[in-house]
Amino acid sequence: AQRVTQPEKLLSVFKGAPVELKCNYSYSGSPELFWYVQYSRQRLQLLLRHISRESIKGFTADLNKGETSFHLKKPFAQEEDSAMYYCALRTTGTASKLTFGTGTRLQVTL
């Protein structure tokens, strides 16, 4: 069975400092990895996906199959980045579904 691990429950950084939210996964097939973000009192929304190889709001994430990781990075944290971040893996096939990690709360302080 697939599994997503986010080792940090809380990550507190100063504004302007680099951010790295860790995510590791295990899955026997070829995974699709995502990062979702949930701002205070808002619904969960997609931040980025590995297949797009894009940068959203300054965040990037690279899929490392050798290390089975998909860490989320941003060079300079902003206050508005404070939120709950979930790493998710989507299985392939007709019965594909998303499996979420436990989430990391990012707190950016002045």
Add this chain to the structure above:
Amino acid sequence: GAVVSQHPSWVICKSGTSVKIECRSLDFQATTMFWYRQFPKQSLMLMATSNEGSKATYEQGVEKDKFLINHASLTLSTLTVTSAHPEDSSFYICSARDMGRFAEAFFGQGTRLTVV
């Protein structure tokens, strides 16, 4: 982006009663919808996959007779918590997959269920 609407946003019910939660995709058709449960400060746990026109697929450990799922149209799935008990109190979230947008999943705002 696509919008998924859940109703109600919060509900309080008495033990033993049933509660229905609706999940609607407002501007796209969703052949597949998902129901999650989230406990305080924990992750989203998938309960079941709802397929339009067919039976839902439940995750291991989820009672299908307790959590009835109906997906009668391409824009509506419902979750009914039957004979609710206080331990069913939780945050329930649905998501709908838009096959026209790289099968991206869009999430509802969630429903806070409190059983007293």
